[in-house]
Amino acid sequence: MDTLSSLQQLLNPQKIAVIGASKSKGKVGEIVFRRLMGSRRRLYPVNPKEIVIEGHKVLADIGSLPQDIDLAVITISAAAAVNAVEECAKKGIPNHIIVAGGFGEVGEEGRKLEQKLKNLTRKYNIRILGPNSLGIFLPDENIDTIFVEHGDKALDRKGKVACIVQSGSVGVEALGYASNTGYGMRAFVGLGNKCDLDEIDFLKYFDQDKKTNCLGFYLENIERGREFLDAAKKTTLKKPVVVLKAGMTETAVSAVSSHTGKLAGSDNVISGALKQFGIQRVYDDEEFCDATKVLSMLKQAPGNRVAVLTAAGGYGVMCTDFIEKDENRAPLKMAKLADATKQKIKEATFDFTACENPVDITASADDRMFSQSLDALIADDGVDIVICIAFFAPPGISENLIDIIAEKTNSSDKPVIVFTKYGPFTDNFIKNLYFAGVVGYPSVGRTVRAARFLVERARILKRLGQEE
Amino acid sequence: MKNKIQNWVDSLENKNNPDEYESKQLVRLFGIGVPEGERLSPGSAFEKTSIDPPYVLKVCSSTILHKTELQGVILNSGPDTVADDRNLMQKRFPKENILVEHQSSFTGPEFIIGIIKDSALGHAVMVGAGGVFTEIYKDTAFRLAPCSVADAGDMIEELALSPVFDNFRGLTLDKEKLAKTVSAVSQLADKMGDKLSQLDINPIVFCDEEWLALDVKVMLEP
Numbered sequence: 001m002d003t004l005s006s007l008q009q010l011l012n013p014q015k016i017a018v019i020g021a022s023k024s025k026g027k028v029g030e031i032v033f034r035r036l037m038g039s040r041r042r043l044y045p046v047n048p049k050e051i052v053i054e055g056h057k058v059l060a061d062i063g064s065l066p067q068d069i070d071l072a073v074i075t076i077s078a079a080a081a082v083n084a085v086e087e088c089a090k091k092g093i094p095n096h097i098i099v100a101g102g103f104g105e106v107g108e109e110g111r112k113l114e115q116k117l118k119n120l121t122r123k124y125n126i127r128i129l130g131p132n133s134l135g136i137f138l139p140d141e142n143i144d145t146i147f148v149e150h151g152d153k154a155l156d157r158k159g160k161v162a163c164i165v166q167s168g169s170v171g172v173e174a175l176g177y178a179s180n181t182g183y184g185m186r187a188f189v190g191l192g193n194k195c196d197l198d199e200i201d202f203l204k205y206f207d208q209d210k211k212t213n214c215l216g217f218y219l220e221n222i223e224r225g226r227e228f229l230d231a232a233k234k235t236t237l238k239k240p241v242v243v244l245k246a247g248m249t250e251t252a253v254s255a256v257s258s259h260t261g262k263l264a265g266s267d268n269v270i271s272g273a274l275k276q277f278g279i280q281r282v283y284d285d286e287e288f289c290d291a292t293k294v295l296s297m298l299k300q301a302p303g304n305r306v307a308v309l310t311a312a313g314g315y316g317v318m319c320t321d322f323i324e325k326d327e328n329r330a331p332l333k334m335a336k337l338a339d340a341t342k343q344k345i346k347e348a349t350f351d352f353t354a355c356e357n358p359v360d361i362t363a364s365a366d367d368r369m370f371s372q373s374l375d376a377l378i379a380d381d382g383v384d385i386v387i388c389i390a391f392f393a394p395p396g397i398s399e400n401l402i403d404i405i406a407e408k409t410n411s412s413d414k415p416v417i418v419f420t421k422y423g424p425f426t427d428n429f430i431k432n433l434y435f436a437g438v439v440g441y442p443s444v445g446r447t448v449r450a451a452r453f454l455v456e457r458a459r460i461l462k463r464l465g466q467e468e
Numbered sequence: 469m470k471n472k473i474q475n476w477v478d479s480l481e482n483k484n485n486p487d488e489y490e491s492k493q494l495v496r497l498f499g500i501g502v503p504e505g506e507r508l509s510p511g512s513a514f515e516k517t518s519i520d521p522p523y524v525l526k527v528c529s530s531t532i533l534h535k536t537e538l539q540g541v542i543l544n545s546g547p548d549t550v551a552d553d554r555n556l557m558q559k560r561f562p563k564e565n566i567l568v569e570h571q572s573s574f575t576g577p578e579f580i581i582g583i584i585k586d587s588a589l590g591h592a593v594m595v596g597a598g599g600v601f602t603e604i605y606k607d608t609a610f611r612l613a614p615c616s617v618a619d620a621g622d623m624i625e626e627l628a629l630s631p632v633f634d635n636f637r638g639l640t641l642d643k644e645k646l647a648k649t650v651s652a653v654s655q656l657a658d659k660m661g662d663k664l665s666q667l668d669i670n671p672i673v674f675c676d677e678e679w680l681a682l683d684v685k686v687m688l689e690p
Contacts, residue, residue, distance in 0.1 A: 260582025
């Protein structure tokens with residue numbers, strides 16, 4: 001079976017064996033099995049110490065499993081997991097997720113165990129995700145093997161971002177952030193130690209996946225670096241690829257005698273390489289989520305001229321500062337508004353409205369004024385992106401504003417990004433915006449940064465288009 | 469090109485450790501401009517040269533990295549003084565070759581172009597603000613080799629120094645030609661393969677409508 005077909009089977013299995021499934025609360029085998037019970041797939045728990053879990057008959061050993069299992073999730077500890085995989089392989093099970101740590105990441109003993117796993121993949125022609133994998137989570141397929149709490153209910157179905165992460169906790173926190181504020185997750189894959197399946201396999205899979213429109217990677221090492229970059233470049237022609245790369249690459253400079261060697265500092269090389277191959281780089285989990293969210297939900301920006309609509313003067317000025325700041329990722333500039341636009345806004349609002357960009361319609365504004373001003377800005381040919389600073393505290397502004405903005409965002413070719421805050425309710429507002437189809441952030445800096453991702457994406461496509 | 473590179477490797481005086489003269493020969497194979505020069509071995513006769521004056525004399529050794537600090541450079545030599553200057557230089561470095569070159573005049577900033585080998589990603593090419601302070605400015609951009617002329621153009625635009633190409637103080641520097649040179653250096657790395665460890669062209673300057681590599685250091689893998 002080729003890699004794409006086996007990944008298809010791994011990510012959407014019909015019959016799943018859970019090795020080490022348990023009734024004891026809090027055990028990995030218990031959590032994974034409980035999550036999979038929601039998946040409406042055929043489950044085969046295996047554990048010599050259990051007889052029945054939640055009505056599922058537990059098999060005493062792997063040998064008792066039927067022949068046509070698609071996936072085995074191995075929830076037992078390292079050394080036992082290696083034996084379990086071999087037994088599963090003998091049983092003809094093609095795909096395995098190994099949750100346990102204690103392999104290559106802990107030293108010589110672990111490395112030996114991991115080598116054994118590698119040998120098994122060759123000997124039996126099986127695929128392994130992990131070890132030390134956080135698991136997989138595909139809301140649309142109703143598949144979830146993630147053994148930590150991640151607020152899956154809040155992650156909307158029909159999400160389009162494929163997140164492929166190497167580390168456990170960074171991945172979990174990204175999931176947490178995503179579910180707190182609304183985020184369209186197509187798939188979440190924990191790569192772990194990558195003894196077999198790695199980022200390139202999943203890149204190629206989600207490149208082809210029709211439900212994915214944006215790919216995000218958290219990587220600590222890229223073993224087949226050039227191969228990954230070449231494959232990612234092909235994907236970026238169709239879908240944005242975002243990479244959070246932690247840990248510096250080592251630059252093999254035999255004796256650092258050249259100026260270039262001293263200047264390379266190694267992270268500079270990876271930064272340059274990612275740009276060269278059309279990959280958008282981010283630096284932490286928050287930026288990772290911010291970038292993939294906006295790239296997945298909004299069209300690329302037609303240009304870099306930004307109009308700012310605000311009901312709060314201070315934030316309008318702050319926003320302008322962020323826009324005009326010299327940033328390497330992609331320069332933005334404040335749009336120069338047409339006279340007709342200013343006239344429309346004045347007519348819709350007050351005589352005293354400051355109609356130069358940023359447009360400040362003040363806290364006296366109401367929903368209608370906001371709506372008509374937004375219309376005027378979107379219609380202006382000199383505007384490529386609109387940043388809406390929406391506050392819900394003023395008496396004239398209601399929560400209907402969310403739907404008003406949503407309607408315009410969904411019918412406009414120009415991206416509209418919202419910055420909002422409301423004390424302890426901030427996350428809820430961001431989430432409600434998301435459910436209405438609007439990209440929102442709780443800080444000015446992050447909102448402007450999101451606009452840069454869209455402009456950067458447009459520049460990448462332009463560059464790749466020139467090379468075609 | 470493979471043959472030319474092999475011939476160049478075979479011709480090295482000190483195997484695996486090219487000196488400045490030889491390093492310049494290598495980059496010239498890839499169309500990168502270098503000043504006209506002559507390498508004199510110790511004890512060889514030297515009266516005059518057909519190279520246009522003025523001259524710069526440099527100690528030409530694969531083991532001396534910082535020539536200036538060791539008084540290994542004499543600038544502004546003329547047809548009448550070049551023989552004496554060569555003798556003076558030879559006294560300072562009795563066992564080393566001496567390089568006599570046309571001393572190019574230029575206006576505008578010095579750039580650096582370099583190659584390093586990354587253990588994970590292979591050769592990378594760099595362009596940056598060059599000269600003796602290059603490691604202080606740290607104004608650089610990198611791409612993997614080989615890189616296209618368009619990529620090289622992006623690299624130059626990333627530099628803090630890049631506004632010098634916008635007619636800064638009346639300077640007319642050719643950005644496109646510099647991008648072509650950066651791309652050519654990246655091709656060199658690609659063609660040389662694993663043999664090449666590091667390369668520095670520092671400085672490279674704009675002189676008579678061409679980018680000219682005034683100093684080149686090539687380091688090969690042992």
